[in-house]
Amino acid sequence: MNRKLIALFIALVMATAVLLLACEAQHEHPAAAETPAITKAIAVMHPTEGHTAHGTVVFTATPEGIKVVAHIEGLTPGRHGFHVHEYGDCSAADATSAGGHFNPSDAPHAGPEAAQRHTGDLGNIVADENGVAHLEWTDKMMSFSGPHSIIGRGLIVHVEEDDLTTQPTGNAGARVACGVIGVARP
Numbered sequence: 001m002n003r004k005l006i007a008l009f010i011a012l013v014m015a016t017a018v019l020l021l022a023c024e025a026q027h028e029h030p031a032a033a034e035t036p037a038i039t040k041a042i043a044v045m046h047p048t049e050g051h052t053a054h055g056t057v058v059f060t061a062t063p064e065g066i067k068v069v070a071h072i073e074g075l076t077p078g079r080h081g082f083h084v085h086e087y088g089d090c091s092a093a094d095a096t097s098a099g100g101h102f103n104p105s106d107a108p109h110a111g112p113e114a115a116q117r118h119t120g121d122l123g124n125i126v127a128d129e130n131g132v133a134h135l136e137w138t139d140k141m142m143s144f145s146g147p148h149s150i151i152g153r154g155l156i157v158h159v160e161e162d163d164l165t166t167q168p169t170g171n172a173g174a175r176v177a178c179g180v181i182g183v184a185r186p
């Protein structure tokens with residue numbers, strides 16, 4: 001009788017231990033399908049063939065939208081078209097592999113402040129006499145998830161100014177720098 005009781009007790013203890021371990025394991029990996037939301041992204045810009053433009057562009061999620069902070073050097077002084085393009089592919093020497101402007105809503109090309117615009121329309125960055133451009137802009141159309149997500153898309157700086165009206169390119173000419181927008185450490 002005693003032995004049976006002891007055996008039962010041991011079995012109960014072991015069963016409890018197994019149950020606890022199973023619970024613990026679940027807590028260690030909370031719903032594997034649930035990836036944490038992206039809060040920051042970065043594009044490292046490299047010059048296309050024959051150009052010197054380079055720099056970094058950081059995208060940060062804020063309650064007001066995606067904050068864009070761009071720092072580009074090696075430009076000619078003046079205005080340069082600046083857009084998110086459809087493909088995160090800078091493999092071509094002239095970066096035409098990045099495709100056209102990122103335009104998931106099939107809207108006309110315009111400036112970043114227009115209600116109807118390409119999601120990728122960031123307008124122009126302006127380089128000073130040293131060829132250095134700095135831009136800060138909080139964008140209400142771009143996103144890190146859903147149809148307007150810019151993650152994995154291309155980022156392009158052009159040789160000419162974007163006139164914000166010529167369809168569908170803004171007549172900004174060749175591409176002088178290309179980068180891919182990737183997930184950054186928060």
Ligand SMILES: [Cu+2]
Nearest residue numbers: 081082083156
């Ligand atoms: Cu462009």
